[in-house]
Amino acid sequence: MRIHCTLNGAPREIDVDPLDRALDVLRRLGFTGTKEGCGEGECGACTVLLDGAPVNACLVIASQVDGCRVTTIEGLAQSGDLAPVQRAFIERGATQCGICTPGMLLSADYLLSEVRATDARPDESGRFDVDAMRAWAATGADREPSHAGGVLDAAVEREIRTCLAGNICRCTGYDSIVRAVKDAVRETMAKAIQASK
Amino acid sequence: MTEFFKPSTLAEALAILRDRQDRPPRPIAGGTDLMLELRDPVRRARINAVVDIWQLSELRRIVEDSGVLRIGALATFSDLIANLLVRRAAPMLAEISRAIGGIQIQNRGTVGGNIGTGSPAGDTLPVLLAHDAEIVLASTAGERSVRARDFYTGYRSSVRRPDELIAAVRIPRRRANFAHHRKVGTRRAQAISKVLVAMRGERRGDGAFDEIAIGIGSVAATPVRAANVEALVTAHRGPWDEAALTALQLELARDIHPIDDLRSTARYRSTVTFNILRRALIGARA
Numbered sequence: 001m002r003i004h005c006t007l008n009g010a011p012r013e014i015d016v017d018p019l020d021r022a023l024d025v026l027r028r029l030g031f032t033g034t035k036e037g038c039g040e041g042e043c044g045a046c047t048v049l050l051d052g053a054p055v056n057a058c059l060v061i062a063s064q065v066d067g068c069r070v071t072t073i074e075g076l077a078q079s080g081d082l083a084p085v086q087r088a089f090i091e092r093g094a095t096q097c098g099i100c101t102p103g104m105l106l107s108a109d110y111l112l113s114e115v116r117a118t119d120a121r122p123d124e125s126g127r128f129d130v131d132a133m134r135a136w137a138a139t140g141a142d143r144e145p146s147h148a149g150g151v152l153d154a155a156v157e158r159e160i161r162t163c164l165a166g167n168i169c170r171c172t173g174y175d176s177i178v179r180a181v182k183d184a185v186r187e188t189m190a191k192a193i194q195a196s197k
Numbered sequence: 198m199t200e201f202f203k204p205s206t207l208a209e210a211l212a213i214l215r216d217r218q219d220r221p222p223r224p225i226a227g228g229t230d231l232m233l234e235l236r237d238p239v240r241r242a243r244i245n246a247v248v249d250i251w252q253l254s255e256l257r258r259i260v261e262d263s264g265v266l267r268i269g270a271l272a273t274f275s276d277l278i279a280n281l282l283v284r285r286a287a288p289m290l291a292e293i294s295r296a297i298g299g300i301q302i303q304n305r306g307t308v309g310g311n312i313g314t315g316s317p318a319g320d321t322l323p324v325l326l327a328h329d330a331e332i333v334l335a336s337t338a339g340e341r342s343v344r345a346r347d348f349y350t351g352y353r354s355s356v357r358r359p360d361e362l363i364a365a366v367r368i369p370r371r372r373a374n375f376a377h378h379r380k381v382g383t384r385r386a387q388a389i390s391k392v393l394v395a396m397r398g399e400r401r402g403d404g405a406f407d408e409i410a411i412g413i414g415s416v417a418a419t420p421v422r423a424a425n426v427e428a429l430v431t432a433h434r435g436p437w438d439e440a441a442l443t444a445l446q447l448e449l450a451r452d453i454h455p456i457d458d459l460r461s462t463a464r465y466r467s468t469v470t471f472n473i474l475r476r477a478l479i480g481a482r483a
Contacts, residue, residue, distance in 0.1 A: 001203075018201045019235060019247060040233050040389055041302055053275070056301045059232045061225065063203055064251050107300065124279040127300075165386030166299020 003066035007031075008075025018063035022048070022055075026072055033073035033102045037168075044167035047103035048072050054107045054166070073102035076109060084184040085109050092180035096171035102181050103167045108181045111163040112188045128159045137189035156182060199235075200246035207335065207364075213248055214360045215337045221359035222246035226271055227305030229298070230314045233334070239281050256309070256364060259283060264370040267333075270309025270363045275300070277321075279310065287368050289324045289378050289395055296320060296380050299387050309363040315353045318390045320380065322420035326412025327378075327395040328368045335364035342367060349419035373397045375406070377477045381469055383460075390415045391461040394473045400432075406430050411474070416453035418464050423452040426474065437479050445478075446471050 001018050004011070007029075016025055023046045026034045037045030037057045046057040049071035076083045085108045088094070095101045114128050136152035158180045161174075169177065202222065204210040213222065225231045225247050234240040235247075250256065250271070255369030257271040259280050266286045268277070274294035277283050284291045297303060297320050311319045312332055322345070325332075331342040334357055345366075349355050356365065374441030378395040409430050411423040425448040433441060455466035 018203065018249070019199060021232070023234075039236060041229055041298065044299065044301060047301055050304075053304045054301045055304050056229075059228045059302075059305060061228055061232070061249070061251050063201070110300070123281050125281060127275065127278055162295075162386075163300060166301040168387070194267070196299070 001063065001066075003062060005065050005067065006160045008071060009128050012179060014062075016062035016065075020062040021058055022050075022060040022062055022070075023057035025065070026057060026070075030176050031072045031074050034128050035099050035102060037099065043100070043169070044089065044103045044107065045100055045168060047106045049106055049110060052110070052113060053111050054155055056166075071106065073105060075104060083109055084112060084187050085181065088180040088184040089177070089185070092176050094119065094173065094176040094180040096169070096173045100167055100169045100171075103166060104169070107167050108160075108177075108184065111181065112184060115185060116192060128163065129155060132156060133159060133185055133189055134193070137186050138193060156185065160185070199241065199244055202246065203252070204248065204250070205252065207253050207362075208337075209232060210248055210250055210253060211335060211337045211360070214268055214362060217246065217331070218359045220245050221225060222248045222351040224248050224250050224313065226251050226307045226310045227273060229302050229306040230310055232431045261286065266368040266370070268308055268366050268368070270312070270365055271307050272309075274298075274303035274306050274308075274321075278303065280365060286370065287328060289376055289397070290321060290411075293320050293324050293378060293380065293393075293395070294431070296382075296385065302387075308366055312314075312348070312366065312438070313357070313363050315349055315355055317352070318393070318415045319420065320390060320414065321411030322394055323393050323395040323414040324378065325366060325368075326420060326422050327376075327397040327410045329371065329410055330369075331367040332363060333365040333367055334358075334361040336361045340364060346422045371397075372399055373408075374465060375400045377480075379473045379477075381473075389460060392416060392466050392469050392473070394470060394477075396474075396477055405434055413470060414454040415461075416470055418454070421452060423449065425449075425451045430478065437475070442475055445474065449474065 002013055002015050004013055023036055034048055034057055035045040037043035041056040042058045047054050048057045051069050085105050115130055132152055132155035136156045160178050202213050221245050241323055256269045258269045259272055259282055260267050261282050266282060274297050277294040278291050306323055311321045318382055325345045330345045332348050333342050343356055375398045380390050381392045383392050393414035395412045399407045409427050411427055412424055414420045429448045449471055455463040457463050
């Protein structure tokens, strides 16, 4: 079948077997930043954003990509400018072997998009405790939070770890990843607070 | 070659199922379970056709009507987490959805898929049992509802006929001033349950229960309602002393039949299930 989607901002028509894995379709098209780890939805290495939300590309059939907006790691930087999470990962050295990095970045970027989302959905409430993140950012929290970083710091860290729970880093470099995402949350939240003034 | 159908309406999907009852196709929603079968050549060979139902928006609605919460089968775990009707009427269902997989799985996995796969470790199933929920099955002949406790007939098998699709789950409004659930897994995210207990009931000021419903997962070939434990608990008066707890343990042994497998042992599962119940009941009196 032929599917239509918006892939990293560009409209695409792709011929697929409807039961192909989205992962294979993307890699065939050259988007090899989408990694195959376990192939069964455990590790998150193949995470892509489907209509803005993280999914395991190894579990999504090509048929269901029809009509969707797909973002792979190749589409995270906008016209050459790295996304806030990408800059934060570089600054914090939050990579080791790198296999989990594309998926980690896309999941973290989803957290930032939830932080930025201001449009209230009347019959739904958000998944993350954005209020705690806002309060934390407003305190001008220390850039090097100690382990005794306080209640808000713990709340923010919990939200980040929840968001990244489906991405496994077998080098176990989680601490620097969480620190990097904290930096990106702080930056994004500061901008949102600034914009609302 | 696996045949593939992509109906654009529920009626069309049901007609496909009606016409192929001799070689029933497998419905696919978010794919978090079926994709594991499709990638395995041996298991894939047994799947002659797949019907993609993900786009059937009529199966995605969550509505409340005359005291019954009706959750469309295609509601994802993320939908259950976010939806205010679910959070109000069935908070345990929203909370347990947070403990399923990670966000990627929660965005694709559906309540209907959890029911349809029917694994004894399906995490929403004990909660549905504790709510005395009904599962709505649709066919070209119309809808019928089956109580969740009557739905499974054995390991991963149910009363669903090959021409039927799981359309929704109905959660009746029932008074409950006590609710408790506990999932026991190796880690908090991305872990299949070793044991999951969900309890819901109405208790009096003195701690005695007028009503209680207990659903338990991963302790038998199907998710179970602990009917013998329930009867004991509602008949029980006074403190949960040693004699009462021994009786509880005996009734529990009649309700659950855990096995040793790669995730846990029968003994561990029995002990942990008993401990969860004991703590919840003792705590409920305090």
